[in-house]
Amino acid sequence: MLAGKRILLIVGGGIAAFKSLDLIRRLRERGATVTPVLTRAAEEFVTPLSASALAGQKVYRDLFDLTDEAEMGHIELSRAADLVVVAPATADLMGKMACGLANDLASTLLMATDKRVLLAPAMNVRMWEHPATQRNLAILQGDDVLTVGPDVGDMACGEHGPGRMSEPLAIVDAVEAALADGPLKGKHVLVTSGPTHEPIDPVRYIANRSSGAQGTAIARSLAALGADVTFVTGPADVPPPLGVKVVKVQTARQMKDAVDAALPADAAVFAAAVADWRVANASGSKMKKDGSGNAPALEFTENPDILASVSQMKKGRPKLVVGFAAETDDVQANATAKRKRKGCDWIVANDVSPATGIMGGNENAVTIISDEGAESWPRLTKDQVAAKIAAKIAEALA
Template identity: 75%
Template sequence: MLASRRILLIVGGGIAAYKALDLIRRLRERGAEVVPVLTRGGAEFVTPLSVSALAGRKVFSDLFDLTDEAEMGHIELSRSADLIVVAPATADLMAKMAHGHADDLASTLLLATDTPVLLAPAMNVRMWQHPATQRNIATLKADGIGFVGPDVGDMACGEHGPGRLAEVPQIVDAIGAALADGPLAGRRVLLTSGPTHEPIDPVRYIANRSSGAQGAAIARELAALGAEVVFVTGPATVPPPGGVEVIRVETAQEMLAAVEGALPADAAIFAAAVADWRVVGASTRKIKKGAGGTPALEFAENPDILATVSAMEAGRPRLVVGFAAETCDVIGHATAKRARKGCDWIVANDVSHATGIMGGTENAVTLITGDGEEEWPRMGKREVARKLAERVARALA
């Protein structure tokens, strides 16, 4: 997918700039040509020599270098790539982009280009959450700029929260998705993944044993085929791939609201392990052990997201796919679920403890459609995802 593709990589100023070196290496391993642009701030963290050595070519940094202007002017440089990637994208550089400033090579390239742009932001959590930054992000998204990340995590400044640069494999995935021109190009696919957490009190919750690995793999493969993927995920342990729109939720009710807000879509795939019940009147304080004995919990049914979308009279996706994780009579229960929910396909699998599938790296599924059952051999979750994505592409053709 990346072979012979030309990527203009702008390395912004920030401690995360060191990850750009690994990004260059991985892109070149996949056959991409990387044209590096190093900002003045970026050069405080990585040297032009190290960037040049990994990219295998000269580093551009000075807007007023007359030699470069004679050989390749900034206008040509900005438009000769298949994709412009900014990693890390600082708050300052995004502000310049949002307001049309062009006072150095990087900002001038970004203003002069008609090439797609992908930003990988990295900054302090307070900078990320500042209203000015959020306004700039909204402006850039409205202008058609793509984003990957940021992640939530520990930062070099000692704080924790959103603002951490997306991991390099996520950025590579996002680049691949941005350059994808496959059979799902122009199609919008909604995908749910991971568990939901239904609170009992502020520290306890009800959940399912889902890592989100299969859902993340499906999202990656759909994006690789060119789809615009909206990835609605519960609190999974496996991070979402790059190149998809990520909507994070906690509860089943939040997931339903996110799904309804993300429609319309050409296809909807419901791979999330949604808790069937929630606690009525969850406590706002931690429930303490005491003489009163074991607390009594009252439960209510959660909304049925798959059935709700399948039954839509207006705006129903052309293809609705559910998952059935069963521990016995897998095919019988899954077939009945497909009829009961009204979806088009069900992907059924045996998640009993002996299979090692729940939370593992492999899966063995049976695809149940209106035409019957199709049993797939046990394989890695990424291979299952690729096969399912290809089937979705054929169904939407």
Template identity: 75%
Template sequence: MQRKRILLIIGGGIAAVKCPELIRLLRAEGVAITPVLTEAGAQFVTPTAISALAGEAAHTALFDLTREAEIGHIQLSRAADLVVVAPATADLMAKMANGLAGDLASTLLLATDKKVLIAPSMNVRMWHHPATQRNLTQLREDGVATIGPNAGDMACGEHGLGRMAEPAEILAAIRAQLADGPLTGKHVLVTSGPTHEPIDPVRYIANRSSGAQGTALARALRDLGANITFVTGPASVPPPEGVKVVPVETAQQMFEAVQNALPADAAIFAAAVADWRVANASAQKMKKDSTGTAPALSFTENPDILATVSQMGAGRPALVVGFAAETENVQAHATAKRARKGCDWIVANDVSPESGVMGGAHNTVTIIDAAGAETWAQMPKVQVAQKLAERIAAQLTKETS
């Protein structure tokens, strides 16, 4: 991390007392630090102490006339390689999620064009409050990365989630954000999770996809430096941090989100998208009648997202990868799917109930491309994702060299 610069925003929480240690660790690795304290943050650690540790003046006021004559807040927000907010209080998270800019810290966060990493810290009840969780969801959708919070005893005497991550943990997260990987500068679109196709306002048709493989893949691609747009159905696993998250429910919504996310250097379609939707979905909950006759459902085909992107011609991603979830004749069905859809690769796996793949932690995949089929041994989904991400990076690097 030599010669990297971090804009460190220190919020107003007791966890601010951990920031001197974080600054020490960063400077030991050759990182330059521009510190900014909120008014409340300066109540826990003084600007004088932070300036001395960082080796640079600590900024606190938006209306510093000398600096603002040069549009100082814009310069500060763009000069760093990464913006780190520690502690990220409930108040700061709310300002970020809602685009408020009433002080120097929030103005910098709104004006920056750099990656942002936050280390939340607050009372356990504040962390679990619906407003905070809504703000957290919005920040993740905006591509803000998070580290923590951890569970433990708090200064207020309560116990639970809300402790800011330790300085060493924040340092590791900063390393990951600043890493220059083979996919740096590449935009990769990843879809994940199931889709829910409504029958009525209460019921829907879905599948057992947890979204674990797609999430792990998006995380692995992010760690190789890619800028990720993550379009996800209602998965049971949380989305990865530090990517742009686009939540959807239905196949039609996923189709539209994918179109809006293009252009991309690569598109990875790991979502388990429903092939059909209910054409005669009811606007009201369906009721039983006295005859006990089940309602007749009429189906219509959903948009074929993989085929549409694979065959789009101008603007097509350089690499399009589909997934094939099969229960029999896995390789044969997946090979036929690749030819039918027109994608570059198919990642095929056996999702029959006895395999335990859907909702499980392990996967066995076969990669099918123009050269043939390559079957990998069973391994955790995280390892599958890492190996596949490296293969994607190698392909994109070869195509641009």
């Protein structure tokens, strides 16, 4: 899939830099040309000779190499690639990118490039969780920078948690998704997924049984067809797909804000199981039993209707709006009524009665309801359902 593609690989300084050597090999196995750039800190972990030998290319290291400036220049180097990959992306490199700093070759290339950038973050768990890093990450994602990982696991320092660089094959998958050249190339598709958690107090919340598996599979299939996917997800059981812009939320109101921020889009797929109501009198501290045996009275208020608000937009409405209807009774009739009420183009209806095993399972049986009528599909894996939905979206947007 990567035959003829040119990857500019920036290697940051961290113990995960050793994985960059295997990443070079894996990218070349798939036909890509890899041009490595090593920061000074990266050279403490891998040598330019080893990177050059595996890449079969010269390694670039110094911003002020006059020979290189005369022959190519850092501007041309930054734009000759099809994709810029930073692996490992250290906290320092992410901070420089977020703040627009350019004081060495790596940061200058990242500022000068007109191509998409894919980051594979790697750092200590405390550094990853630090507010400054998360703030920088949000800025970069807002700038359309792609990320893969980090993974959760043991650190070289002995700690455990998120911060491990994704494995080379996972990064290759993200590279392929970022460079996918399919029928949806150049199209922006918004996908929501997973449940929402509506707080009762700081400890308890109201949720549903959605795993997020179907929405995740749809986002993955759309990216494989070349779409630029913004993936807004609640606290799902499955990890988000690679090669898409991920926005994590907890509540329905947060999801509504994230959807509004992601627009405009060519298509929007609302696969999330958004809570219809939230607790109006949620407590700011943990509710305690008072010995009376009486349960606290919870007052509910309606959450914003994300599907209806986007479907009924007067200006900037996506060309195609797809909703989901998870029903337990009169599936097709209820889904048809929902489509009319919300104003979306399609409704993907399914029976989530406990006996079906669909909610939280690996399979799905859906009916697509549109102006053309109802199109029922046989029971398939959720990946197969996602591929068929993505293909149908590509046809609609053609």
